[in-house]
Amino acid sequence: MSGVLAPVIEPGFFTSAPVHLALLIGGVVAVVSGVVGMFTVMRGQSYAGHALADLSVTGGSGSVLIGISPLWGFAGVSVAAAGIMDLIGVQRPRGRDLATGIVRGAGLGLAALLLYWDTTHTSATGTTITILFGSMFTIDASVIPVVIAFSLAAVIIVIALYRPLLLSSVSSDLAVVRGVRPRAAGTACLIAIALATSLSALTIGAILSTALLVGPAAAALRLTSRPGLVLAWSALIGLAATWLGILLAYDSYYWPPAGHGWPVSFFVVVLILVFYLLAQARPGSGRRPAPAEGQPGCSPDS
Amino acid sequence: MMTDHRAALGPDEMLAVDGVTVRLGGREVLHDVRFSIRPGEFVGLIGSNGAGKTTLLRVILGLLAPAAGQVSTGPGGIGYVPQKIALDPDIPLRARDLVGLGLDGNRLGLPLPSRSRRARVDEMLSAVDAAHLAGARVGHLSGGEQQRILIAHALVSRPGLLLLDEPLANLDIASEQEVVALLAGIAREQHISVLISAHDMNPLLPVMDRIVYLAGGRAASGPTDEVVRTDVLSDLYGQHVDVIHVHGRVLVVAGRGDGLGLPAEPAAPLAG
Numbered sequence: 001m002s003g004v005l006a007p008v009i010e011p012g013f014f015t016s017a018p019v020h021l022a023l024l025i026g027g028v029v030a031v032v033s034g035v036v037g038m039f040t041v042m043r044g045q046s047y048a049g050h051a052l053a054d055l056s057v058t059g060g061s062g063s064v065l066i067g068i069s070p071l072w073g074f075a076g077v078s079v080a081a082a083g084i085m086d087l088i089g090v091q092r093p094r095g096r097d098l099a100t101g102i103v104r105g106a107g108l109g110l111a112a113l114l115l116y117w118d119t120t121h122t123s124a125t126g127t128t129i130t131i132l133f134g135s136m137f138t139i140d141a142s143v144i145p146v147v148i149a150f151s152l153a154a155v156i157i158v159i160a161l162y163r164p165l166l167l168s169s170v171s172s173d174l175a176v177v178r179g180v181r182p183r184a185a186g187t188a189c190l191i192a193i194a195l196a197t198s199l200s201a202l203t204i205g206a207i208l209s210t211a212l213l214v215g216p217a218a219a220a221l222r223l224t225s226r227p228g229l230v231l232a233w234s235a236l237i238g239l240a241a242t243w244l245g246i247l248l249a250y251d252s253y254y255w256p257p258a259g260h261g262w263p264v265s266f267f268v269v270v271l272i273l274v275f276y277l278l279a280q281a282r283p284g285s286g287r288r289p290a291p292a293e294g295q296p297g298c299s300p301d302s
Numbered sequence: 303m304m305t306d307h308r309a310a311l312g313p314d315e316m317l318a319v320d321g322v323t324v325r326l327g328g329r330e331v332l333h334d335v336r337f338s339i340r341p342g343e344f345v346g347l348i349g350s351n352g353a354g355k356t357t358l359l360r361v362i363l364g365l366l367a368p369a370a371g372q373v374s375t376g377p378g379g380i381g382y383v384p385q386k387i388a389l390d391p392d393i394p395l396r397a398r399d400l401v402g403l404g405l406d407g408n409r410l411g412l413p414l415p416s417r418s419r420r421a422r423v424d425e426m427l428s429a430v431d432a433a434h435l436a437g438a439r440v441g442h443l444s445g446g447e448q449q450r451i452l453i454a455h456a457l458v459s460r461p462g463l464l465l466l467d468e469p470l471a472n473l474d475i476a477s478e479q480e481v482v483a484l485l486a487g488i489a490r491e492q493h494i495s496v497l498i499s500a501h502d503m504n505p506l507l508p509v510m511d512r513i514v515y516l517a518g519g520r521a522a523s524g525p526t527d528e529v530v531r532t533d534v535l536s537d538l539y540g541q542h543v544d545v546i547h548v549h550g551r552v553l554v555v556a557g558r559g560d561g562l563g564l565p566a567e568p569a570a571p572l573a574g
Contacts, residue, residue, distance in 0.1 A: 041392060161410065162412055163408070166395060166399070166407070167403045169393050170387070171384055173360075173382070173387075177380065178403070226396060227394045227395060230394040
């Protein structure tokens with residue numbers, strides 16, 4: 001441990017093909033999650049994001065059974081689930097948790113069955129671990145075009161609806177008066193969240209995918225009040241956590257027990273937590289408490 | 303969404319509410335409400351809690367369809383300041399961002415930096431004495447400060463009509479007078495019609511041109527001294543009420559003389 005860079009960047013890091021692919025796909029997914037994550041956190045839909053991620057387990061495990069990339073299953077099921085949750089009232093704060101919880105419970109039950117079949121009926125080993133906790137170094141290069149397409153779709157949705165979503169987060173009445181259709185904007189946003197969670201399910205695993213969606217955005221919200229800068233910080237923090245995580249996982253091949261690298265997802269999630277805590281602890285992030293009269297729950301009529 | 307039949311508007315009207323009846327959950331909340339507002343007029347919409355003030359404002363805004371009747375508004379659109387809304391401290395939005403959304407919150411894509419847009423936002427922030435709050439996150443501001451930012455948000459698109467839902471609720475007396483003076487000044491300078499709802503008419507008495515008084519789902523409107531009278535309000539409430547003038551304040555009390563509310567609304571003091 002005498003050199004400066006050698007212990008940090010192990011030999012071969014920059015020449016390994018799986019590392020290149022991990023850096024590319026992981027980086028794209030981190031940026032998408034960071035951008036979509038700002039709207040997830042701002043709209044209070046973190047729980048919906050969690051549920052969509054859990055549900056993508058169902059799709060991922062189903063995909064393995066029929067022999068296609070788990071990404072299709074992740075995205076197909078979570079976009080469909082987003083539509084169902086939207087239909088049964090995920091937009092209304094009161095109905096939201098209930099609707100989300102019911103759909104999530106049913107989906108995870110099905111996932112239990114599919115994962116069981118995956119391990120008993122197919123030759124794929126480690127499927128359960130891959131679906132739940134990701135596999136950054138074993139991603140098949142053939143999914144790159146799909147990753148790019150889903151990424152563009154998710155980012156275009158939230159950037160196009162940037163102002164309508166900001167305004168409807170403040171108040172849906174104000175948005176309607178300004179000519180926004182908050183319901184339609186909310187549905188589109190939920191689909192973007194579903195796409196982002198399925199992308200991060202591919203890289204850091206379905207169970208952990210909301211860490212990438214919610215963590216960097218939550219940290220960015222502590223750093224600045226300018227909405228444009230929050231987007232940039234959120235993407236940057238996600239990217240830093242992912243790339244550093246890949247580096248550490250690569251290095252960990254030489255850590256005990258030697259010859260078995262630690263999972264990338266572990267490092268990514270830990271780094272996100274570290275960044276979040278740093279943002280919280282940052283001097284000047286001490287916040288004035290919200291005024292009591294600004295609380296929700298007022299009656300609709302005067 | 304917005305009912306806008308200019309033909310139904312009189313030559314000198316900014317808003318005409320014509321026979322509006324609203325039923326919510328089988329109950330008739332408003333019955334045949336009719337009144338009109340002229341350009342530049344400052345009108346108080348007065349009624350106790352539950353009288354239907356918010357419902358009427360929502361009908362005027364097109365957020366709620368009436369069972370009968372129609373609403374006609376003049377040119378320039380409507381600005382709206384909702385009743386105490388929750389401005390979440392987690393929403394990354396500075397005061398100037400929220401005011402800017404009043405200008406182009408419905409547009410797609412990222413807002414491009416524009417000198418004229420910025421100047422307009424700065425001008426509105428100054429008009430509500432909030433220039434110093436421009437860079438502050440709205441969720442961190444006090445209730446009175448948020449109120450002023452929301453007023454700037456509503457006015458930045460230069461509407462012809464401004465609707466405010468209970469803007470004085472939850473304000474202390476000093477901020478109450480401040481907001482009333484601010485609104486009256488803006489209405490006069492920018493020649494905007496203002497319809498402001500309140501459960502207490504007293505803070506508005508010095509600036510109100512006319513009053514729309516809601517009780518029992520019905521409305522009486524006209525100059526304040528022609529509406530706030532024992533005979534008019536007793537007819538509206540459907541029981542005897544007294545209008546009492548005390549030290550320049552107006553109190554409307556139920557006939558029982560206990561100063562409390564009507565039997566139908568035992569806990570709420572009457573408007574005024």
